[in-house]
Amino acid sequence: MIPAEEFVSVLEEKDLLSPELVAHLRRQVARPGNPISAALIAKWLVDRGHLSRLLAQRLLTQAEESAEVVKPPGDSLFDWEKEAQAEEELGLAPLDDEVPGAPSAGRKRPRSAEKSQEATPSTPTRPPAKPPQKKPRAPAAPGAGGSLLEDELSPPGAGGLVRMGPLDGLTDGSSLAASETGAGPLAPMGTRKRGLFGLGGRRRRRRRDNVWDSPLLLIGGGTLLFLVILGAVLYWALNRQTGDETLKVAEDFYRDGSYTKAIAQYTEYLEDFPNHEGASLARVRRGLARLRQSTDYASDWPKALEVANEVLAEIAGEEDFSTEARPELVAMLPKIAQGLADRARADLDATLVAKCEESLVLVNKYVPASSRPVTKLADIEALLALTKREIARGQQLERTIAEMKKAVEEDNTAKAYQWRDDLLRAYPSLVDNEKLTEQVLEVSRAELKGIKVVEEPKKAEAAEAPAMTLAAVVLARRHTESAPPGAEGHVVFALTRWAAYGLNAASGEILWRRPVRFATTGQSPSFPPTAISETAASDAIMVDAERNEVLRVEAATGGARWKFAVGERFDAHPVVADTRLLVATRSGRLFSIDLETGNSSGYIQLPQELRVGPTVDLRRSTMYQVAEHSNLFVLSLADGEPKQVVYLGHAPGSVTVAPVVVNRYLVVAENDGVEHATLRVLSLEAEEEGQPPVRLVQDVRLKGHVDAPPQVSGVRMLVATDQGELYVFEISGTDLENPLAPVADGKASSQESLADEDSPEGLVRFPLLEGSQVWIADSQLTRYDLQPSQARLQPRAVQNEKSATLQPLLAVGQTVFHVRRKVGLPGVLVSAVGPDQKEPYWETHLAAPLATEPMVDADSGQITAVTSIGAIFHLKTESFERETAHDQPTVALKPAEIRGPVTDVVQLKDRLLVMASGTGAEQLPVFDPQESERFRWLFLPDPLAGHPIAFSGGLLAPCEAGQVFLFEPRSGDKLTEPFQPTLASGATVGW
Numbered sequence: 007m008i009p010a011e012e013f014v015s016v017l018e019e020k021d022l023l024s025p026e027l028v029a030h031l032r033r034q035v036a037r038p039g040n041p042i043s044a045a046l047i048a049k050w051l052v053d054r055g056h057l058s059r060l061l062a063q064r065l066l067t068q069a070e071e072s073a074e075v076v077k078p079p080g081d082s083l084f085d086w087e088k089e090a091q092a093e094e095e096l097g098l099a100p101l102d103d104e105v106p107g108a109p110s111a112g113r114k115r116p117r118s119a120e121k122s123q124e125a126t127p128s129t130p131t132r133p134p135a136k137p138p139q140k141k142p143r144a145p146a147a148p149g150a151g152g153s154l155l156e157d158e159l160s161p162p163g164a165g166g167l168v169r170m171g172p173l174d175g176l177t178d179g180s181s182l183a184a185s186e187t188g189a190g191p192l193a194p195m196g197t198r199k200r201g202l203f204g205l206g207g208r209r210r211r212r213r214r215d216n217v218w219d220s221p222l223l224l225i226g227g228g229t230l231l232f233l234v235i236l237g238a239v240l241y242w243a244l245n246r247q248t249g250d251e252t253l254k255v256a257e258d259f260y261r262d263g264s265y266t267k268a269i270a271q272y273t274e275y276l277e278d279f280p281n282h283e284g285a286s287l288a289r290v291r292r293g294l295a296r297l298r299q300s301t302d303y304a305s306d307w308p309k310a311l312e313v314a315n316e317v318l319a320e321i322a323g324e325e326d327f328s329t330e331a332r333p334e335l336v337a338m339l340p341k342i343a344q345g346l347a348d349r350a351r352a353d354l355d356a357t358l359v360a361k362c363e364e365s366l367v368l369v370n371k372y373v374p375a376s377s378r379p380v381t382k383l384a385d386i387e388a389l390l391a392l393t394k395r396e397i398a399r400g401q402q403l404e405r406t407i408a409e410m411k412k413a414v415e416e417d418n419t420a421k422a423y424q425w426r427d428d429l430l431r432a433y434p435s436l437v438d439n440e441k442l443t444e445q446v447l448e449v450s451r452a453e454l455k456g457i458k459v460v461e462e463p464k465k466a467e468a469a470e471a472p473a474m475t476l477a478a479v480v481l482a483r484r485h486t487e488s489a490p491p492g493a494e495g496h497v498v499f500a501l502t503r504w505a506a507y508g509l510n511a512a513s514g515e516i517l518w519r520r521p522v523r524f525a526t527t528g529q530s531p532s533f534p535p536t537a538i539s540e541t542a543a544s545d546a547i548m549v550d551a552e553r554n555e556v557l558r559v560e561a562a563t564g565g566a567r568w569k570f571a572v573g574e575r576f577d578a579h580p581v582v583a584d585t586r587l588l589v590a591t592r593s594g595r596l597f598s599i600d601l602e603t604g605n606s607s608g609y610i611q612l613p614q615e616l617r618v619g620p621t622v623d624l625r626r627s628t629m630y631q632v633a634e635h636s637n638l639f640v641l642s643l644a645d646g647e648p649k650q651v652v653y654l655g656h657a658p659g660s661v662t663v664a665p666v667v668v669n670r671y672l673v674v675a676e677n678d679g680v681e682h683a684t685l686r687v688l689s690l691e692a693e694e695e696g697q698p699p700v701r702l703v704q705d706v707r708l709k710g711h712v713d714a715p716p717q718v719s720g721v722r723m724l725v726a727t728d729q730g731e732l733y734v735f736e737i738s739g740t741d742l743e744n745p746l747a748p749v750a751d752g753k754a755s756s757q758e759s760l761a762d763e764d765s766p767e768g769l770v771r772f773p774l775l776e777g778s779q780v781w782i783a784d785s786q787l788t789r790y791d792l793q794p795s796q797a798r799l800q801p802r803a804v805q806n807e808k809s810a811t812l813q814p815l816l817a818v819g820q821t822v823f824h825v826r827r828k829v830g831l832p833g834v835l836v837s838a839v840g841p842d843q844k845e846p847y848w849e850t851h852l853a854a855p856l857a858t859e860p861m862v863d864a865d866s867g868q869i870t871a872v873t874s875i876g877a878i879f880h881l882k883t884e885s886f887e888r889e890t891a892h893d894q895p896t897v898a899l900k901p902a903e904i905r906g907p908v909t910d911v912v913q914l915k916d917r918l919l920v921m922a923s924g925t926g927a928e929q930l931p932v933f934d935p936q937e938s939e940r941f942r943w944l945f946l947p948d949p950l951a952g953h954p955i956a957f958s959g960g961l962l963a964p965c966e967a968g969q970v971f972l973f974e975p976r977s978g979d980k981l982t983e984p985f986q987p988t989l990a991s992g993a994t995v996g997w
Contacts, residue, residue, distance in 0.1 A: 466604025
């Protein structure tokens with residue numbers, strides 16, 4: 007028999023009992039004086055429902071076989087009567103959860119209790135003398151006897167009454183094997199005694215021919231088969247119910263967003279119930295939960311893409327993928343793509359760009375076209391394209407910087423800037439890049455070393471060029487109301503399309519006219535004659551742009567004192583600096599010309615083109631020259647030696663006017679936007695000793711471009727932009743970081759745009775600041791009052807409307823001189839306007855061309871000239887013996903009567919003159935020299951449709967209705983009926 011300790015170990019090893027029960031059994035076995043066998047423990051466990059009979063028998067048999075214990079014949083492993091008696095005598099202590107004295111559920115009463123209730127022990131009943139006849143059975147095999155099982159199952163009367171043991175009726179192969187050796191509960195009956203104390207005779211049982219013919223085996227086998235089938239059905243039903251419950255728990259976690267718990271529950275479910283009907287759904291949602299974790303609660307988008315690839319590879323073939331996964335992927339996959347695109351944009355990482363493109367492939371593969379977020383995907387692709395461009399930009403930036411360094415080493419700064427320009431043309435956003443700026447500063451410092459002072463003396467031409475004409479008569483129309491105060495002795499200079507004029511500032515009288523080869527436009531002031539100083543009768547500097555010449559002319563006569571041939575093109579107006587005239591050319595040369603003699607000692611060669619002139623500081627010691635791009639050069643006025651280069655970073659062509667000096671600061675206007683400009687404010691004094699004197703301290707943003715030079719008056723500065731914005735600034739003495747403080751601003755009252763042959767690109771506004779008065783000249787002349795307390799410019803007066811201003815305003819005392827062209831009329835008007843005057847002091851109309859060729863009277867020698875503004879001049883032949891100016895016509899139309907330029911002049915008998923302003927005129931002015939009312943008006947029945955002519959003593963005038971009329975010019979009567987051609991209704995005739 008296997009020891010009880012080993013049997014308990016077997017039970018523990020197979021994990022058939024709870025640890026508490028195993029411990030209890032060990033304590034019972036270990037009690038001294040209380041030997042317990044393994045069979046007794048097995049019976050005790052069976053009685054209490056911890057083991058089945060069959061399992062207990064198998065465990066004892068297997069343990070016995072493993073221990074190879076040889077049993078003596080006749081000794082059974084399961085002598086239950088003896089074990090029951092031992093249990094009764096020795097007893098096992100009850101478990102902790104059992105009540106002493108109370109029977110356990112399903113526990114059988116001990117046999118000792120049964121015996122105590124019997125009067126006498128059961129004794130076998132002897133069979134009758136003659137038993138009933140039965141069908142003979144086949145003899146048993148030799149040496150085989152009846153088994154205990156057969157004996158216990160025998161009916162009463164077949165061998166006496168036999169008590170059933172606790173494991174009666176249970177058998178297996180091992181039990182049968184044990185019975186063959188004469189051991190165990192199935193030992194042959196021949197080895198056992200019958201009756202009380204074994205005194206009864208042994209009844210010899212008849213053996214069966216086949217043991218399988220036993221009804222018990224057939225019934226037991228059928229029952230066992232039924233139980234196996236029933237168990238399988240029950241197992242399937244129990245498993246199915248448990249699978250549904252497990253799946254439901256996982257679903258609840260998934261819907262609540264507890265994705266970690268959901269993943270664990272789905273995994274447990276799939277391990278326990280891999281063939282459950284919800285397995286496909288579980289696998290899909292487990293994958294979606296993983297995707298949710300990586301997209302909803304994390305920002306590691308590369309990891310999210312990795313998870314997406316793994317999950318989609320696992321679940322794409324599942325039955326429930328289309329219905330469950332695709333709707334979820336509509337949001338999750340584009341979210342991964344967006345996250346990767348954002349990270350790639352922030353880090354400029356090409357690897358992340360590739361991953362983002364990979365995620366877009368997943369979107370196209372797993373998200374139906376009808377469900378894709380088209381706008382979001384387009385934004386992602388646009389962001390990817392931008393990121394790729396930025397990555398390429400970084401690569402190109404590194405290459406450009408390397409090439410710029412190489413160009414600097416080769417002393418080729420122009421090539422270095424070319425590399426910079428090419429880069430910025432492709433990638434404008436790099437304009438403020440720190441690395442690029444630092445390299446450009448290196449180029450700028452290299453440019454400072456490249457500035458050279460060239461000694462190349464050149465003399466001016468003193469003699470005038472031979473005149474091509476014998477005489478010239480200047481025709482103008484002047485109207486004078488009064489003389490402006492303080493204008494005596496001053497000369498006003500005006501530039502027209504073909505000539506420059508000098509006018510007496512006090513009366514508007516023409517002093518001289520000088521031909522120049524230059525055409526003004528409304529967009530650019532270009533080169534108007536400029537006085538050398540503000541003193542009366544100061545000479546003027548003129549430019550002949552076609553010949554690239556600079557002249558100094560006398561204010562009173564217009565005669566040239568000297569003429570200097572620059573020899574190359576220049577766009578900047580010459581700048582007067584004390585006794586010098588500075589001329590900046592496109593080739594980067596800065597000429598210095600002596601004002602008195604016109605001679606030049608040489609020039610300063612700068613490394614860039616120059617489009618604007620230099621500015622000289624108030625101390626007259628330093629000049630500041632803005633280059634075509636990037637740099638501001640600081641040069642010595644005395645010898646031209648370079649002092650400093652300041653990097654401004656402006657683009658080519660963005661600075662169109664020269665800088666201005668306001669107190670201790672230099673202001674550069676840069677047109678750095680499509681509709682904006684920036685005032686760059688630079689300090690001209692070093693902050694500390696040893697530091698560069700010129701440094702950028704402030705930027706001020708303006709709306710519109712600055713195309714006219716800012717005006718400075720003391721510590722104030724006025725700026726006007728092409729958008730009509732007006733700004734007045736003042737230099738602050740306390741705020742060193744932002745010294746340019748706004749005082750007032752306003753809006754130009756005129757927004758009229760002129761578009762004709764003289765102003766094809768727009769309108770320039772010319773500001774003028776005189777104390778507290780502000781003048782703006784554009785399509786009109788407007789005066790504003792500066793009101794600092796209210797921070798605004800208040801309009802006060804408007805004059806000279808419907809005009810185009812041609813050059814900067816000139817102020818002499820309180821009088822402002824305005825040079826303009828009136829819309830719709832030829833020529834140029836010069837007006838002297840006072841601050842409180844409704845009408846100008848005087849106004850002179852210059853350069854109006856003749857309406858027709860001069861008419862000569864052979865008898866009197868008188869020459870009649872009619873200008874296109876309706877002014878008629880009667881000139882004597884003596885007027886052509888020298889150059890003269892006539893600004894008082896014999897007769898002229900009033901400005902209000904001029905409907906347009908006069909295009910036709912018809913001379914009739916008696917020296918009558920009829921003028922017409924082209925087709926469409928409805929009335930014609932008639933000049934009769936014999937009448938006091940010099941002009942009479944001829945009214946037409948229909949607008950003029952062609953040129954009128956003299957015919958048969960009258961005026962023949964074709965009209966738009968098709969009729970041709972013949973009028974008597976004095977009375978306006980019809981001399982005959984009009985001619986009328988065939989004309990369809992509503993048609994007009996162009997004669």
